[in-house]
Amino acid sequence: MNSRRVAMLVCVAVLVLAGVRAGSAKPAPDDTNPFAAADAQILSEIHDHSQAMDNLEYLSDEIGPRLTGSPQLKQANDWTAAKFREYGLTNVKLEPWTIAHSWMRGTAHARIVSPAMHPLTIASAGWSPGTNGVVRGPVVYFDAKTKEDFENFRGKLKGAIVIYQEPESLSPPRPENSNRELIRPMQVPPPVKGQPPVPSPFAALQEVARARNEFFKQEGVAVVLRDSNKPHGLLNMTGIGGEKFDIGVIPTAFITGEGYRMLFRMQKHGKVEVEIEMTNSFGDKPMDVYNTVAEIRGSEKPDEVVILGAHLDSWDLGTGSTDNGTGSMAVLEAARALAKLGLKPKRTIRFVLFTGEEEGLVGSKRYVEAHKNDLEKISGVLVHDTGTGRVLTLGLHDNYQDREIVDQVLAPLSELKLLEPSMVRTFGTDHKGRRCWLRGRTTRRSCRRCCRDGRCHISRRKRSQKRRRNPIP
Numbered sequence: 002m003n004s005r006r007v008a009m010l011v012c013v014a015v016l017v018l019a020g021v022r023a024g025s026a027k028p029a030p031d032d033t034n035p036f037a038a039a040d041a042q043i044l045s046e047i048h049d050h051s052q053a054m055d056n057l058e059y060l061s062d063e064i065g066p067r068l069t070g071s072p073q074l075k076q077a078n079d080w081t082a083a084k085f086r087e088y089g090l091t092n093v094k095l096e097p098w099t100i101a102h103s104w105m106r107g108t109a110h111a112r113i114v115s116p117a118m119h120p121l122t123i124a125s126a127g128w129s130p131g132t133n134g135v136v137r138g139p140v141v142y143f144d145a146k147t148k149e150d151f152e153n154f155r156g157k158l159k160g161a162i163v164i165y166q167e168p169e170s171l172s173p174p175r176p177e178n179s180n181r182e183l184i185r186p187m188q189v190p191p192p193v194k195g196q197p198p199v200p201s202p203f204a205a206l207q208e209v210a211r212a213r214n215e216f217f218k219q220e221g222v223a224v225v226l227r228d229s230n231k232p233h234g235l236l237n238m239t240g241i242g243g244e245k246f247d248i249g250v251i252p253t254a255f256i257t258g259e260g261y262r263m264l265f266r267m268q269k270h271g272k273v274e275v276e277i278e279m280t281n282s283f284g285d286k287p288m289d290v291y292n293t294v295a296e297i298r299g300s301e302k303p304d305e306v307v308i309l310g311a312h313l314d315s316w317d318l319g320t321g322s323t324d325n326g327t328g329s330m331a332v333l334e335a336a337r338a339l340a341k342l343g344l345k346p347k348r349t350i351r352f353v354l355f356t357g358e359e360e361g362l363v364g365s366k367r368y369v370e371a372h373k374n375d376l377e378k379i380s381g382v383l384v385h386d387t388g389t390g391r392v393l394t395l396g397l398h399d400n401y402q403d404r405e406i407v408d409q410v411l412a413p414l415s416e417l418k419l420l421e422p423s424m425v426r427t428f429g430t431d432h433k434g435r436r437c438w439l440r441g442r443t444t445r446r447s448c449r450r451c452c453r454d455g456r457c458h459i460s461r462r463k464r465s466q467k468r469r470r471n472p473i474p
């Protein structure tokens with residue numbers, strides 16, 4: 002993990018949101034920015050003394066994958082709490098929330114048995130039940146994109162091994178436009194306070210998926226095989242237990258991209274039969290799981306809180322290093338550096354390592370419910386869940402009104418070579434569990450008028466003029 006990644010997160014968290022008194026730091030070159038001295042201290046501390054890589058290695062290698070409800074995740078909760086204490090933070094605790102069932106992965110084997118024998122590589126989806134022995138059935142491509150199309154398959158799926166995705170090309174690798182997230186058009190802004198949430202663009206897809214599962218259940222499908230859609234025999238993973246951590250209805254597994262395409266090709270030419278056996282198990286009663294929480298108390302407004310967070314949980318087919326060990330350890334490193342430097346934020350900085358993110362941001366939603374009476378006191382939330390690669394900038398999630406304050410904070414961090422803040426909004430990190438960000442300064446109407454393409458168009462000259470006139474209060 003690059004020290005730039007951590008340094009950017011720490012500086013932004015402390016300076017944008019909590020405000021810092023820089024104490025006896027040496028004056029920085031940019032003496033028009035009141036936070037430049039603290040920035041310099043933070044950058045130096047993390048550059049010279051970072052523990053982020055050691056911590057990431059321990060989390061990934063020694064603790065390993067951290068499925069919510071697993072003993073490894075509890076171990077990670079306990080270990081991160083101990084690290085926060087070691088670094089000198091206060092109010093360190095594990096905040097519990099409850100899941101209906103834990104899930105334990107067993108074995109998963111599959112092979113094509115007719116018209117020719119081919120071994121297949123599969124892995125159970127999270128919260129999938131086992132198959133109760135070996136099942137053998139025909140492969141059926143469920144070519145139905147809408148609910149109306151489902152009826153074409155009525156009475157044809159009993160005991161079938163169902164595939165339902167049209168495969169994309171795996172090779173050559175799909176071209177990646179590394180800037181696509183930065184240049185995409187602005188999306189519908191998040192709701193203003195007191196207004197109903199903006200419908201998720203995935204809601205319609207989710208509704209079809211729900212109806213499809215219900216249809217499969219009614220029709221007696223034996224197993225669902227999903228395309229990992231990755232080259233080189235890699236597997237993908239998600240879960241089928243939903244936000245409630247329910248026991249999945251139909252045994253479901255991911256198959257390698259190569260295996261999926263073989264099935265897809267073969268079923269076009271005639272009957273294909275597959276044998277599958279999966280063994281998984283469930284916890285038989287609800288269990289508590291935990292978010293790890295720690296604080297640096299504010300010196301002037303301790304009741305006002307800035308949250309710096311990441312999700313500690315992961316799926317279990319890998320080590321959980323990039324999703325989201327990197328983010329979690331950046332948060333831990335932020336806590337270490339700030340505590341060691343003795344910087345005094347005006348507001349309390351609360352570090353939260355959420356869990357249950359992979360199953361639907363559940364730990365962060367439960368956090369919001371548990372703290373619903375305190376939300377007015379939360380001034381901002383910074384969440385790190387961007388995986389590998391260099392951090393390019395902050396995505397403001399279409400909160401155009403926040404661009405100036407964030408721009409002021411990024412300005413002294415020139416050595417990190419960040420891009421301008423982008424309006425990028427992503428779907429699927431723990432920031433979604435709460436609907437707050439920096440407090441706004443402009444209206445939604447002006448936001449739409451000024452920022453049609455999602456980029457900040459205020460010139461650098463104008464912005465630096467504004468910075469000099471209006472340093473962050």
Ligand SMILES: [Zn+2]
Pocket residue numbers: 312324325358386430
């Ligand atoms: Zn993630």
